Amino acid sequence: MRNCNATEKQTTRRILPIACAMALVVAFTVSLPQPAYARQVTPPPVPTDIQVPAGFKAFLEGHGVGTQNYICLPSDSGFAWTLFTPEATLFNDRDKQVITHFFGPNPDEHGTVRAEWQHSRDTSAVWAQLFRPPYSEPDFVAPGAIPWLVLEVDGKQDGPTGGDTLTGTRYIQRLNTSGGIAPSDGCSGLTDVGKKAFVPYEADYFFFAAPECDADDND
Numbered sequence: 001m002r003n004c005n006a007t008e009k010q011t012t013r014r015i016l017p018i019a020c021a022m023a024l025v026v027a028f029t030v031s032l033p034q035p036a037y038a039r040q041v042t043p044p045p046v047p048t049d050i051q052v053p054a055g056f057k058a059f060l061e062g063h064g065v066g067t068q069n070y071i072c073l074p075s076d077s078g079f080a081w082t083l084f085t086p087e088a089t090l091f092n093d094r095d096k097q098v099i100t101h102f103f104g105p106n107p108d109e110h111g112t113v114r115a116e117w118q119h120s121r122d123t124s125a126v127w128a129q130l131f132r133p134p135y136s137e138p139d140f141v142a143p144g145a146i147p148w149l150v151l152e153v154d155g156k157q158d159g160p161t162g163g164d165t166l167t168g169t170r171y172i173q174r175l176n177t178s179g180g181i182a183p184s185d186g187c188s189g190l191t192d193v194g195k196k197a198f199v200p201y202e203a204d205y206f207f208f209a210a211p212e213c214d215a216d217d218n219d
Helices: 005-031
Strands: 057-075 078-091 097-106 112-119 125-130 149-157 169-179 196-209
Touching (some): 057 097, 097 125, 112 149
Antiparallel strands (some): 057 078, 078 097, 097 112, 112 125, 169 196
């Protein structure tokens, strides 16, 4: 019978230094700062009128920079600037693009146009509509800024390769807005119909999921 004791002892002598080295690597890794996407997302306190339902947790945020795009159209009162889409890019706290925002057809509502957010990497997307009325109280909303909003997701779609970063989203808050309101003039007669105005704005967007959703920003 072959005696394996010597071989086992030699193998053990080789394995122990490797195991010790691996333990040091793991300990060092644990001591390093965690990646940005592991940090807790903490939305600012907001009035009850703009809160999401209890139990939902923010898992992703982005600072939006872009324009609110208006077109002059006939209205009940004559003529008015009408929002036809936002065009914004959302960045994380490392100035990396994470989401694009615009209006788009919601496949879950047979193409009804809703506010849409699409993840920049995996192209997962969600569509949402107002959950509560727009909030414009001056104690929170800056003069000349578009309202704060809370929206409820009513459509979602995975990316073509199965990306699902955004599809766990149930509510979206738009907070800390600046700019973006429609022009005060330039839309008063038939000759103005069809004119467009692209108004710069910024806002912070917070994405909320149900507690059981294991969501992260995967950026």
